[in-house]
Amino acid sequence: MNFKITGRNLSIGSSERELAVKKLKKIEKMLTEIVDAEIIISKEKINFVVDINVKSKIAHLNAKERGKNLKSTLKAAFESMLKQAKKEKEKIKEGKRKREKTEVLFEKEIKTEKPSSTPTLYYSENYTMKPISINEAVSFLENSEDPVFAFKNIDTGMFSVVFKRGENEIGIIEFKG
Numbered sequence: 001m002n003f004k005i006t007g008r009n010l011s012i013g014s015s016e017r018e019l020a021v022k023k024l025k026k027i028e029k030m031l032t033e034i035v036d037a038e039i040i041i042s043k044e045k046i047n048f049v050v051d052i053n054v055k056s057k058i059a060h061l062n063a064k065e066r067g068k069n070l071k072s073t074l075k076a077a078f079e080s081m082l083k084q085a086k087k088e089k090e091k092i093k094e095g096k097r098k099r100e101k102t103e104v105l106f107e108k109e110i111k112t113e114k115p116s117s118t119p120t121l122y123y124s125e126n127y128t129m130k131p132i133s134i135n136e137a138v139s140f141l142e143n144s145e146d147p148v149f150a151f152k153n154i155d156t157g158m159f160s161v162v163f164k165r166g167e168n169e170i171g172i173i174e175f176k177g
Helices: 014-031 070-112 134-143
Strands: 002-008 034-044 047-056 060-067 127-132 148-153 159-165 169-174
Touching: 002 014, 014 034, 014 047, 014 070, 047 070, 060 070, 127 134, 134 148, 134 159, 134 169
Parallel strands: 002 034, 127 148
Antiparallel strands: 034 047, 047 060, 148 159, 159 169
């Protein structure tokens, strides 16, 4: 972790540095790994201004507080930062919960579904909007387990789809307009 504490119009004491490091460790536990942390403490007439920027692999957090007492202002800024970290961690947990629920529902549907004459709907996220050639698209399709690959054709500028037909055949659909 890159840690930087800066004092503008004042000198930072060791007790403030220790407090900052202690509070950062709490935040680091929530965000797993902090890449960069910067604390700027400035004195404006009678108020102290504490600005904290923390960058981690999960999120970028920022807190700014004003107050008459340096330690209480520093604590308030870290409390704000801690709330943000909790919120980010909860978003990640919630996202994982949603994915787990959808995967379980999908598995249950497959198990309870009886064979019928209706076709099976297949959903694929295998596509690219970066213009590529047909040969590159066919190469992507051959290296993928998906039966289709959608792309923007570099030669025509149109949206195209290549798909597997049987074992050794590949088809292409180009959308015009």
